Amino acid sequence: MPLSSRSALPGFHLALGYTLVYLSLIVLIPLAGVFFKAAELSLAEIWAILSSERVLGALKLSFGTALIAAALNAVFGTLVAWVLVRYDFPGKRLFDAMIDLPFALPTAVAGISLTALYAGNGWIGQWLEPLGIKIAFTPVGIIIALLFIGLPFVVRTVEPVLRDTEKELEEASASLGANRWQTIRLVLFPSLLPSLLTGFALAFARGVGEYGSVIFIAGNLPYVSEIAPLLIVIRLEEFDYAGATVVAAAMLVIAFVMLLVINGLQAWSNRHKVRNQSLALPVQGGKP
Amino acid sequence: MDITLSTIDKQFGQFKALDNIDLHIESGELIALLGPSGSGKTTLLRIIAGLEFADGGAVYFGGEDVAATPLRKRQIGFVFQHYALFKHMTVRDNVSFGLRVRKGETRPDKASIRRRADELLDLVQLSGLGDRYPHQLSGGQRQRVALARALAIEPKVLLLDEPFGALDAKVRKELRQWLRELHQKTGVTTLFVTHDQEEALELADRVVIMSDGKIAQVGSVDDVYERPASPLVFDFLGSTNRISAQVQDGDLVVGGQQVARYNGDQTGSATLYVRPGDLRVAGAGDPGLEVTVLNVQRTGPIVRATVEIPPTGQRLAVEVPHLHHDVKEFVPEQTLRLRLMQFSVFAAEPEFIKDGVSTPHLIGRERLRQVQ
Numbered sequence A: 001m002p003l004s005s006r007s008a009l010p011g012f013h014l015a016l017g018y019t020l021v022y023l024s025l026i027v028l029i030p031l032a033g034v035f036f037k038a039a040e041l042s043l044a045e046i047w048a049i050l051s052s053e054r055v056l057g058a059l060k061l062s063f064g065t066a067l068i069a070a071a072l073n074a075v076f077g078t079l080v081a082w083v084l085v086r087y088d089f090p091g092k093r094l095f096d097a098m099i100d101l102p103f104a105l106p107t108a109v110a111g112i113s114l115t116a117l118y119a120g121n122g123w124i125g126q127w128l129e130p131l132g133i134k135i136a137f138t139p140v141g142i143i144i145a146l147l148f149i150g151l152p153f154v155v156r157t158v159e160p161v162l163r164d165t166e167k168e169l170e171e172a173s174a175s176l177g178a179n180r181w182q183t184i185r186l187v188l189f190p191s192l193l194p195s196l197l198t199g200f201a202l203a204f205a206r207g208v209g210e211y212g213s214v215i216f217i218a219g220n221l222p223y224v225s226e227i228a229p230l231l232i233v234i235r236l237e238e239f240d241y242a243g244a245t246v247v248a249a250a251m252l253v254i255a256f257v258m259l260l261v262i263n264g265l266q267a268w269s270n271r272h273k274v275r276n277q278s279l280a281l282p283v284q285g286g287k288p
Numbered sequence B: 001m002d003i004t005l006s007t008i009d010k011q012f013g014q015f016k017a018l019d020n021i022d023l024h025i026e027s028g029e030l031i032a033l034l035g036p037s038g039s040g041k042t043t044l045l046r047i048i049a050g051l052e053f054a055d056g057g058a059v060y061f062g063g064e065d066v067a068a069t070p071l072r073k074r075q076i077g078f079v080f081q082h083y084a085l086f087k088h089m090t091v092r093d094n095v096s097f098g099l100r101v102r103k104g105e106t107r108p109d110k111a112s113i114r115r116r117a118d119e120l121l122d123l124v125q126l127s128g129l130g131d132r133y134p135h136q137l138s139g140g141q142r143q144r145v146a147l148a149r150a151l152a153i154e155p156k157v158l159l160l161d162e163p164f165g166a167l168d169a170k171v172r173k174e175l176r177q178w179l180r181e182l183h184q185k186t187g188v189t190t191l192f193v194t195h196d197q198e199e200a201l202e203l204a205d206r207v208v209i210m211s212d213g214k215i216a217q218v219g220s221v222d223d224v225y226e227r228p229a230s231p232l233v234f235d236f237l238g239s240t241n242r243i244s245a246q247v248q249d250g251d252l253v254v255g256g257q258q259v260a261r262y263n264g265d266q267t268g269s270a271t272l273y274v275r276p277g278d279l280r281v282a283g284a285g286d287p288g289l290e291v292t293v294l295n296v297q298r299t300g301p302i303v304r305a306t307v308e309i310p311p312t313g314q315r316l317a318v319e320v321p322h323l324h325h326d327v328k329e330f331v332p333e334q335t336l337r338l339r340l341m342q343f344s345v346f347a348a349e350p351e352f353i354k355d356g357v358s359t360p361h362l363i364g365r366e367r368l369r370q371v372q
Helices: A012-038 A043-050 A053-086 A092-099 A107-118 A125-131 A139-164 A167-175 A180-209 A212-218 A228-237 A241-270 B041-049 B091-100 B110-123 B139-152 B169-186 B197-203 B221-226 B231-236
Strands: B003-012 B015-025 B030-034 B056-061 B076-079 B157-161 B189-194 B206-211 B214-220 B240-248 B251-254 B257-261 B268-274 B279-281 B289-299 B302-309 B314-321 B335-340 B344-347
Touching: A012 A241, A043 A053, A043 A241, A053 A092, A053 A139, A053 A180, A053 A228, A053 A241, A092 A139, A107 A125, A107 A139, A107 A212, A139 A180, A139 A212, A167 A180, A167 B076, A167 B139, A180 A241, A212 A228, A228 A241, B003 B041, B015 B041, B015 B214, B030 B041, B030 B197, B041 B076, B041 B157, B041 B189, B041 B206, B076 B139, B091 B110, B091 B139, B110 B139, B139 B169, B169 B197, B189 B197, B197 B221, B206 B221, B206 B231, B214 B221, B214 B231, B231 B240, B231 B268, B231 B344, B240 B314, B251 B268, B257 B289, B257 B335, B279 B314
Parallel strands: B030 B189, B030 B206, B076 B157, B157 B189
Antiparallel strands: B003 B015, B003 B056, B206 B214, B240 B251, B240 B268, B251 B257, B268 B344, B279 B335, B289 B302, B289 B335, B302 B314
């Protein structure tokens, strides 16, 4: 589009200029700073830092736990949204308000209370420990903290779409002979998919960057339960600024690529081109 | 397949939506459920479909009680007012949905599913649009996709809930004709809900007029239009003039004038119902009602006049086709005699009727009415 095209909406140049300046000041320049700082090191040095077992372990842990937590939240958050939209029950408003608590609570508070619960002598941990299940100070604990943090992202993105989904679609599906499961799989799920991916992406992004709640429950054992953001802080405290920014830059690149992929998936699902569902329903015969 | 409804009751909280409904529908009939909003017509349709459950009474399909048969096993083709198409599927996938969700041996193979979907698209005159998505179609096309989708499961009964309610007048007219033809081709027992009396009269074999959760009258189009059973039915089927009258020795008397012969059941005070289009200028010697013309309005095919009955000052609406020889008689302030070509007489209404003209029903808009 030519920049000088006439439009009925005034203020295009001003708005675009403002947007660019704002984005640069708030997002682009700080991020570029990370790469400039990292570039002080030679490629060999950068490679040495990135390929060290401790850094690799931290990155794997951060992205792995964030992915698992976001995936779990996508499933259970959708269920929560479903219950909130479709059913009326006493205390629903209270329940509804509680969903947003992870947004408002200082994450450290969440981390401390989760640790208290799941530690070997905590309310829940004391019952799990005899069974050989350890949660606090392991990656499982990290996932639990991230589940807590990420839930509202999924619920709040799926909820409005679910609310707008006409009940008639389900009725039409049932009148055509589809059973409940087929209706969910073929009618409801595809219409929820774009918002579900958004919620997933938000929860995932939040999970990767989460610090406060995780460091309390993770135990922070290098190679086992040390997340990348903590590693960055540790490097900073050792005045190893370049080392810290190399890890940061790596996180940035990985996160950016993953979000790009999720965005692409979302655009694809939004074009109503869920081709694989067209005529290729798996045959479910056999079971009565 | 024939359908029998027996003493159907349905209550929503304090509101009695359906009150003791009995109805028998012959196999292959095309039935209109007509009524104002809140009359229970949609609820009745949804109960037949199994989308809603009656509090009392039973629904029989071909003599068999379907209370225990869930919606998805009733083999009902249901068409919604707002189409309810699956937006993420192509038109062809929408149409073939009912076949694709079948299981095991009842499920045709891919090639025949595709062939069947394309046949149905031909039937609804949408050949070649199978690869489009619903949002790429017009409203009328979407509703035809919805119909094709409903027909794909070879329904025993086709139920349509205000199928043309969301479409504009021209498309609605086209689709009406088309639905009539489709019904002749397929012969499926069909019920449709509408609040548009013109649609009901034009399409249906029989019309079921509902009011306040009860059936006000059931009958052929001629039955309900020519012999309305109650003022309510008369009123609902078109514009109406209501006139206070007396029945005296087989004569209908309005303000001292003998306006017509009458051999019905009413005696003494009564209310005369006559449609604006059933008033014509009386010839010499014909019985008639003397009126003064107040104003004349030409509206294309129909000339509308407002006239006044001199002694009472009550106003009537008259409609004459624009080429009719009566038109030239309607000159403001002229006095003339009108002949009542067709009318109904019902019991006297409680208070004196000052303005006897009730508003005509606008097509495509539900009129909320308070019936005492």
